[in-house]
Amino acid sequence: AKGTGGGTFRFYSREMNRRASKRLQVEVDLHRALREQEFFLLYQPQVDAVSGRVSGIEALTRWRHPSLGTVPPDQFIPLAEETGLILPMGEWTLRQACLQTRRWQEQGFNDLRLGVNLSPIQFKRSNVPAMVRKVLAETGFDPHDLELEITEGVLLQKDKGRSECLRELKNMGVSLAIDDFGTGYSSLSYLKHFPIDRIKVAQEFVREIPASIEHLEIIRAIVAMARSLKLNIIAEGVETREQLELITEMGIEDIQGFYFSRPLPGEDVLPFVRRSASR
Ligand code: C2E
Ligand code: CA
Ligand code: CA
Helix, strand or coil: CHHHHHHHHHHHHHHHHHHHHHHHHHHHHHHHHHHCCCEEEEEEEEEECCCCCEEEEEEEEEEEECCCEEECHHHCHHHHHHHCCHHHHHHHHHHHHHHHHHHHHHCCCCCCEEEEECCHHHHHHCCHHHHHHHHHHHHCCCHHHEEEEECHHHHHCCCCCHHHHHHHHHHCCCEEEEEEECCCCCCHHHHCCCCCCEEEECHHHHCCCCCCHHHHHHHHHHHHHHHHCCCEEEEECCCCHHHHHHHHHCCCCEEECCCCCCCEEHHHHHHHHHHHHCC
């Protein structure tokens, strides 16, 4: 009996050690990544389905790991959030995206809008308006061309300064979008307490159509309520012609999804924007 128990214990503790040291390794790696500029951005076009033109781009972070290759954000953002590294990382992302997009604007696409994701941890642990103001000043980026994407969780955090914080961003001229709308616990009517400009219909819903009538109805309801609250709306995760048709029939004209484009490396963005403008 003694042998079995001890063995099990040793097994678990070895497993736990392994996990802890792997986590520690990734954390060490993340610090280095920030120092050595191993992060880079891809940009996914947002297309007006009626005119075919690119109206904006969303910056999406990637990690070029020296031995693992390109690591997607789901595999490092959670740890960056746990360790607080999301704060310098998030600031780097915003600065980088603003600098890059400004260059594209200077090359003739001066109304190109930039979307950047913010983590709830940034709101919890730092002064987001101060950080954004600093980066805008440093980069000379026009706040009216910036859309910050926040999750429903940010609205639900019990922080009495939260709506003032969002108001402060609005007063700077920045737009606010709710990312993955419908997957959290907030309701549309709840949104009217916050200065939100646009909602992004979660790709979890779009993915289910046309097969699921239920999801079709959910999107229809979101559109109707967004309209009554005078919020703009964009659908994410549109992959097929059929999804595009259903979505636009419901009155959503802004589309982000593989149907039009995957997230693109920087050098492919202007060619894509040019092609869409000349159609
Ligand atoms: P998100 O903000 O919802 O970003 C959209 C994700 O959906 C991207 O994945 C994009 O590649 C993917 N996507 C776009 N269109 C389609 C489609 O038609 N079909 C499918 N199957 N997928 C599509 P990605 O780049 O892996 O990003 C995943 C998540 O990581 C993002 O979800 C966002 O929450 C987070 N993230 C990415 N970059 C950053 C960042 O710089 N800061 C923070 N805080 N989060 C980030
Ligand atoms: Ca997003
Ligand atoms: Ca999203």
